[in-house]
Amino acid sequence: xxxxxxxxxxxxxxxxxxxxxxxxxxxxxxxxxxxxxxxxxxxxxxxxxxxxxxxxxxxxxxxxxxxxxxxxxxxxxxxxxxxxxxxxxxxxxxxxxxxxxxxxxxxxxxxxxxxxxxxxxxxxxxxxxxxxxxxxxxxxxxxxxxxxxxxxxxxxxxxxxxxxxxxxxxxxxxxxxxxxxxxxxxxxxxxxxxxxxxxxxxx
Amino acid sequence: xxxxxxxxxxxxxxxxxxxxxxxxxxxxxxxxxxxxxxxxxxxxxxxxxxxxxxxxxxxxxxxxxxxxxxxxxxxxxxxxxxxxxxxxxxxxxxxxxxxxxxxxxxxxxxxxxxxxxxxxxxxxxxxxxxxxxxxxxxxxxxxxxxxxxxxxxxxxxxxxxxxxxxx
Ligand SMILES: [Zn+2]
Numbered sequence: 001x002x003x004x005x006x007x008x009x010x011x012x013x014x015x016x017x018x019x020x021x022x023x024x025x026x027x028x029x030x031x032x033x034x035x036x037x038x039x040x041x042x043x044x045x046x047x048x049x050x051x052x053x054x055x056x057x058x059x060x061x062x063x064x065x066x067x068x069x070x071x072x073x074x075x076x077x078x079x080x081x082x083x084x085x086x087x088x089x090x091x092x093x094x095x096x097x098x099x100x101x102x103x104x105x106x107x108x109x110x111x112x113x114x115x116x117x118x119x120x121x122x123x124x125x126x127x128x129x130x131x132x133x134x135x136x137x138x139x140x141x142x143x144x145x146x147x148x149x150x151x152x153x154x155x156x157x158x159x160x161x162x163x164x165x166x167x168x169x170x171x172x173x174x175x176x177x178x179x180x181x182x183x184x185x186x187x188x189x190x191x192x193x194x195x196x197x198x199x200x201x202x203x
Numbered sequence: 204x205x206x207x208x209x210x211x212x213x214x215x216x217x218x219x220x221x222x223x224x225x226x227x228x229x230x231x232x233x234x235x236x237x238x239x240x241x242x243x244x245x246x247x248x249x250x251x252x253x254x255x256x257x258x259x260x261x262x263x264x265x266x267x268x269x270x271x272x273x274x275x276x277x278x279x280x281x282x283x284x285x286x287x288x289x290x291x292x293x294x295x296x297x298x299x300x301x302x303x304x305x306x307x308x309x310x311x312x313x314x315x316x317x318x319x320x321x322x323x324x325x326x327x328x329x330x331x332x333x334x335x336x337x338x339x340x341x342x343x344x345x346x347x348x349x350x351x352x353x354x355x356x357x358x359x360x361x362x363x364x365x366x367x368x369x370x
Contacts, residue, residue: 034266037266037269038266041261041265041266041269042258042260042261045259045261045265046258046259049259050256055259058259058261059261059262059265062261062265063265063268063269063272066269067269067272067273067276070273140252140255141256144252144253144256147253159253162218163250163253163254164254164256169218169220184215184220187214187215187218188211188214188215191214191217191246191249191250192214194249194250194253195245195246195249197249198248198249198252198253199245199248199249201252
C-alpha cells in the first residue's frame with residue numbers, strides 16, 4: 001500500500017519547524033521553548049483530558065510532559081517530528097496515571113455539569129468545521145466518554161491521536177511503538193466499536 | 204471489489220489511508236451498492252459524533268506555572284546561579300566577577316585564620332580556671348554557627364519540597 005510517510009525512509013527532521021525551535025531552545029533560547037509550550041500545551045492537555053477524564057490530571061500531565069521535554073534539551077537530537085516525540089511522552093505519562101489509578105472512576109469532571117444540556121462556552125471546539133458541531137448535548141458527551149473509556153488503551157490512544165490531533169498513521173505507529181499495519185488494525189477495530197456504540201444516538 | 208472487501212476497507216477509506224487504486228475501487232463499489240453505503244453512513248456518523256467532542260481550555264496561566272514548576276524542580280544551587288546569571292553572564296563582567304569573588308574568599312579565609320591563630324595563642328598563654336570556661340564558651344559560640352547553618356539547610360529542604368505541594 002502506498003503511504004506518503006513510509007516509516008523506512010530516513011528523514012531529515014530539520015524541515016520540521018518545531019524541531020528547529022527545539023534546537024534553538026537547546027542553545028538556551030527560552031522564547032523558542034515557550035513558543036513550543038504555547039503551541040502544544042492545549043493539545044496535550046486535551047489529549048490527556050479525553051484519555052483520562054480528569055481535568056486535574058490532564059493539567060498535571062501536560063505540565064509534566066513539557067518538564068520532561070525541557071529536561072531532555074541538553075541531550076536532544078531529533079529522531080522524529082517534534083509532535084510525535086511529544087505525544088510519546090504524554091501517552092506514557094497517561095498510561096502511568098491509568099495504571100496508578102486503576103480504580104478511579106473516569107469522570108470528565110465538570111464536563112457534564114451544565115443544566116441546559118449544552119456545553120459550557122469554554123469547551124467550544126476550535127477544530128469543528130461545522131458550526132453545528134460546536135455544541136454537544138449531555139447525552140452525546142456522556143456516551144462519547146463511555147465509549148472511549150471502554151476501548152482498550154492502545155485503541156483509545158490511536159483514536160484520540162487520529163481523530164483529534166491529526167497524526168498520520170505512521171506517527172501513531174511511532175507513538176504506540178507498533179507497525180503501520182497494527183495501527184490500521186487498531187483503528188479499524190476501534191471504529192467498529194464506535195459504530196456499534198454510537199449509531200444509536202439521535203441525529 | 205465485493206461487499207465484504209469494501210466493508211473491511213471503509214474505515215481506512217474514510218481516513219484516506221488506502222492506496223489510490225483501492226480508494227477508487229471502494230468509491231466505485233459504494234456508488235452502486237446501497238447496503239455498503241448504509242454501512243459507510245453508520246461509520247461516518249459515529250466518526251463525526253466523536254469529532255464533535257469539544258476542546259477544553261487549560262486554565263490560563265499555564266505558561267507561568269510551567270516556569271515556576273521548572274524552577275522548583277532544580278536544586279537550590281542551580282536556582283541561586285540562575286538568579287545571579289544576569290550579572291554573571293555579562294561578557295566583561297564574568298571574569299571580573301569570578302576574580303573579585305576569589306579574592307574576597309581567599310582574603311577572608313586568610314584573615315579569619317590569622318585572627319583565630321592570634322586569639323588562640325593569646326588565650327593559651329594566659330590560661331586560668333576562669334579562662335577554660337571562657338574557651339568552652341567560644342566553642343559554644345562556634346557551634347551556634349553550625350546550628351544556624353543546619354537551620355539554613357533545612358529551610359532549603361523545605362523550599363525543595365515545595366513543588367510537591369505547589370503543583
Ligand atoms: Zn456492497
